[in-house]
Amino acid sequence: MGVMTTTPLTPSRGLNVLHLFCHVEHAVDRDVVHQAMDEGLAAGLQVVTAAVMGAKADLCFMVLGEDLWELRRFQSKIQAAGLVVSESYVSVTEVSEYALGMPEEMIKARLYPVLPPSDMTAFCFYPMSKRRGEANNWFALPFEQREQLMRDHGKSGREFKGRVLQVVTGSTGLDDWEWGVTLFGVRPDDLKECVYTMRFDEASTLYGEFGPFYTGLVGDLDEVLDATLA
Amino acid sequence: MGVMTTTPLTPSRGLNVLHLFCHVEHAVDRDVVHQAMDEGLAAGLQVVTAAVMGAKADLCFMVLGEDLWELRRFQSKIQAAGLVVSESYVSVTEVSEYALGMPEEMIKARLYPVLPPSDMTAFCFYPMSKRRGEANNWFALPFEQREQLMRDHGKSGREFKGRVLQVVTGSTGLDDWEWGVTLFGVRPDDLKECVYTMRFDEASTLYGEFGPFYTGLVGDLDEVLDATLA
Amino acid sequence: MGVMTTTPLTPSRGLNVLHLFCHVEHAVDRDVVHQAMDEGLAAGLQVVTAAVMGAKADLCFMVLGEDLWELRRFQSKIQAAGLVVSESYVSVTEVSEYALGMPEEMIKARLYPVLPPSDMTAFCFYPMSKRRGEANNWFALPFEQREQLMRDHGKSGREFKGRVLQVVTGSTGLDDWEWGVTLFGVRPDDLKECVYTMRFDEASTLYGEFGPFYTGLVGDLDEVLDATLA
Amino acid sequence: MGVMTTTPLTPSRGLNVLHLFCHVEHAVDRDVVHQAMDEGLAAGLQVVTAAVMGAKADLCFMVLGEDLWELRRFQSKIQAAGLVVSESYVSVTEVSEYALGMPEEMIKARLYPVLPPSDMTAFCFYPMSKRRGEANNWFALPFEQREQLMRDHGKSGREFKGRVLQVVTGSTGLDDWEWGVTLFGVRPDDLKECVYTMRFDEASTLYGEFGPFYTGLVGDLDEVLDATLA
Amino acid sequence: MGVMTTTPLTPSRGLNVLHLFCHVEHAVDRDVVHQAMDEGLAAGLQVVTAAVMGAKADLCFMVLGEDLWELRRFQSKIQAAGLVVSESYVSVTEVSEYALGMPEEMIKARLYPVLPPSDMTAFCFYPMSKRRGEANNWFALPFEQREQLMRDHGKSGREFKGRVLQVVTGSTGLDDWEWGVTLFGVRPDDLKECVYTMRFDEASTLYGEFGPFYTGLVGDLDEVLDATLA
Secondary structure (H helix, E strand, O other): OOOOOOOOOOOOOOEEEEEEEEEEEEOOOOHHHHHHHHHHHHHEEEEEEEOOOOOOOOEEHHHEEEHHHHHHHHHHHHHHHEEEEEEEEEEOOOOOOOOOOOOOOHHHHHOOOEEEOOOEEEEEEEEEEOEEEEOEHHHHHHHHHHHHHHHHHHHHHHOOOOEEEEEEEOOOOOOOOEEEEEEEEOOOOHHHHHHHHOOOHHHOOOOOOOOOOOOEEEEHHHHHHHHHHH | OOOOOOOOOOOOOOOOOEEEHHHHHHHOOHHHHHHEEEEEHHOOOOOOOOOEEOOOOOOEEEEEEEOOOHHHHHHHHHOOOOOEEEEEEEEEEOOOOOOOOHHHHHHHHOOOOOOOOOOOOOOEEEEEOOOOOOOEHHHOOOOOHHHHHHHHHHHHHOOOOOOOEEEEEEEOOOOOOEEEEEEOOOHHHHHHHHHHHHHOOHHHHOOOOOOOEEEEEEEHHHHHHHHHOO | OOOOOOOOOOOOOOOOEEEEEEOOOOOOOOOHHHHHHHHHHHHHHHHEEEEEEEOOOOOOEEEEEEHHHHHHHHHHHHHHHOEEEEEEEEEEEEEOOOOOOOHHHHHHHHHHOOOHHHHHHHHEEEEEEEOOOOOOOOOHHHHHHHHHHHHHHHHHHHHHOOEEEEEEEEOOOOOOOOOOEEEEOOOOOHHHHHHHHHHHHHHHHOEEEEEEEEEEEEEEHHHHHHHOOO | OOOOOOOOOOOOOEEEEEEEEEEEEEOOOOHHHHHHHHHHHHHHEEEEEEEOOOOOOOOOEEEEEEOHHHHHHHHHHHOOOOOEEEEEEEEEEEOOOOOOOOHHHHHHHHOOEEEEEEEOOOOEEEEEEEEEEEEOEEOOOOHHHHHHHHHHHHHHHOOOOEEEEEEEEOOOOOOOOOEEEEEOOOOHHOOOHHHHHHHHOOOOOOOEEEOOEEEEEEHHHHHHHHHHHH | OOOOOOOOOOOOOOOEEEEEEEEEEOOOOHHHHHHHHHHHHOOEEEEEEEEEOOOOOOEEEEEEOOOOOHHEEEEEEHHOOEEEEEEEEEEOOOOOOOOOOOHHHHHHHHHHOOOOOOOOOEEEEEEEEOOOOOOOHHHHOOOHHHHHHHHHHHHHHHHHOOOEEEEEEOOOOOOOEEEEEEEOOHHHHHHHHHHHHHHOOOHHHOEEEEOOOOOEEEOHHHHHHHHHHO
């Protein structure tokens, strides 16, 4: 890659988010992965690394940053290291329309999260949308009803405080579902219990549509590479 | 490729449009990509180049032109350069039946758009259809009702003027969905806000069906190749 | 392949039809493709060749003939030439139950079509079925109602006479959808306008289910190979 | 493979059935295929061989036998010969709950069929399930109603006696659909006419869900290899 | 892989479960597979090995253990041996909310199962969810009704005691479906009869959604490798 002279492309506020789910198919050059990581951090990116269980991917990089060009360059560098990006998700951090009244500090925490949380190494990502079915259509509900349903849903989620951290990023117009949900849990069954419990909230029961779930373990880059490269 | 002697195959008015979403799997010969580009432009094609985020593709060529054979030749040339065309979309520019009364200049702008718009480097493509569900069936509505719904939908879209340019091309009978939508935005969250807002228009809420979303960054060919080739 | 001694397997009337959508992934031996073509024609097959736009395929062979073994051999020969058959469709020519009263000459034209029509180089193929939904179920309608809906649908199609030739072949029990539709058009937007217009016919609005659309350009074998091989 | 010492795994009555749909991607060693066949027959397996039309597969082995380990070994041997098993179906022969009163000889013919039937070389396989829709739910019907619908369906099928032989095997709990249907026909359009006609039976119209259809030609192993290997 | 120093990631009670469905695509190093097995057992994992029928996979490793990092390492080791993990399932053992009153011994048997059961070599895995349809929505039912439906469902399952052992593990928030079901049967048709019979239970008829079914044969590692490697 030559000298980068592109004009930064940034959200008006908040961060671009890119989940990269990678397979180890060929020889992977660990040094080049480390170099991609170092250059990404130097360019202002945050990168969460996780080993992923099963066939969907071997490892995941969750990348956050202001300039979308830098996120794309990070992707190209890990591809050049030999990793195959098999699945991905594109989103931006956001404050939902139902949470606009939050204190400024909480708004900032949503727009500029600092990840990963410490001592929460159980990892899960899934995308979701709100149903637009012929009987149950979220987008046809009045704002007040949606707000109430989301308030109840949030309350149910907060019961897992300390066990699960939920990071919801917006992707309508950017990827195939309307939101990306990244969960960090203390234990694997915390993730399960949290998602299972929330499925009984009316917001999910009647209106939630869920995409594929990716489950793994957060670790530093070497822990993740040790666990997934032979 | 030998001497090209095919009879041009052109729309009765407007342009053929081909979105090519490509992966870098093998060595890519940058010179051959440049040559394909130069020959395409010389043959009268417009080509928008974009880097694409994530696993769906590494880069996109949106090609517009009169002779469909020339679009196909462009595709073959970039394939010969080593790019793998993983996804694509085939459509034609059109003036919808609900917009026939527009001034001639606007009609010409839709049939013969000049792309990309300047200073809008956030890029997104998705295909869509109108629902033919058992309860909500767009094609069973009377023309006047469809026209009114589209007028409201257009109004909602125009609120993003200056932030998002929408290029809607027709693909019924040409590809798997009825329309292709290409968005150019000032910032990534402009794309998100525009599509999210319009999802509350009745035309989308009750009748919109959306395919996969491809998100990226518009740049000139070298910027795009620099960002995606290692 | 050794000496062919299989007993011919033929429809009781009409022709077997095989659409082969091929990718150029490896080196293709043009001579072997030509030889497959020559041997197929010598064995009584008709073969329409088309370049296909985009990622679904690079080229299409639409093969018609009496002995199904000959169609299969043709397929094996083009595979041996290096083409990869990525998608396909299996059907037979037929006269629908709603058209049994047609003059003998028209019946013969449907069972033994002569393809491609001259001066119609815009090409499109898609499979379709009639809906068996819980509210709208084509197969639960009485014959008279189905006949009337098909008569209206045919009328709407005939308005494109001279611009679009429709070849509908039957595939219930042979492939994943109930019919294969091959369109030949004068221009690309003729295909679009025809399919879009017919989507407002009640037979399509309430009962049509459509599979993937493949769009391309009819040419002789060398034109098609010139446009798709580099 | 070493000396086989596994304990046979057999159905309590009837036979295990395995449909293997194979692609010729690499060099195939015909001798090894023949050897797999010979060893399978020696181990008591029945094997129907068919050439398959189009992209789904090049050839099919329909294998029937008592010991499931032997069926798995047969699969491994043809894979070792270079064939790629791309699709498959796992089932067992059965007598349906609606046919328990049949004469013993007919029951035996269903549990231990002798295949292929002579002079029926048109071949088709598809899996199917009974609908569990919100309005039409087969499994919510009383036994008597299901029995009557199946009796009507059987009557409609028997009108094709001599033209089509239907082999229905059970796969609930074994593969993705509830039944596998293998048809042997005198001519290709017999398959089509039979399946199309039965689609108007209430058992299919309201309750049938159909998977992919694989169509081909039954022949002995050499005929099938001759037609599909170049 | 270097020295493993990760902090164990364990469920608060019960075991992590990972089903790995593998293809033999390249040369497989049997010694390395054995070594992975030995190291896994030494690290406290249970591993059930099965040969799988047909195209979905050649063999399956069902792995259970406390530390999720150890399960991931096991996966990496068999990948390093040359096996390709094509499909998988991630879950945890659990005691369902409808079974909390069970005697402690039965609770322990569910959380810490000892597998495989002896003399049950017919193997089947499938994932499932409860329907959230617009008419039939499991999660909208009151607890008492769900409990009653599950009690009836359990009764129906217990009629297969001695013929089929059912292991249900929880995966909401961990994989694409809400539960993974692993069946061990005395004979292949026991699996079929059990699943078919339970499909008439209201819990399944109205509310069950089923994913892909994987069928195979339990054996020790050498039996499984003998049957699937050539």
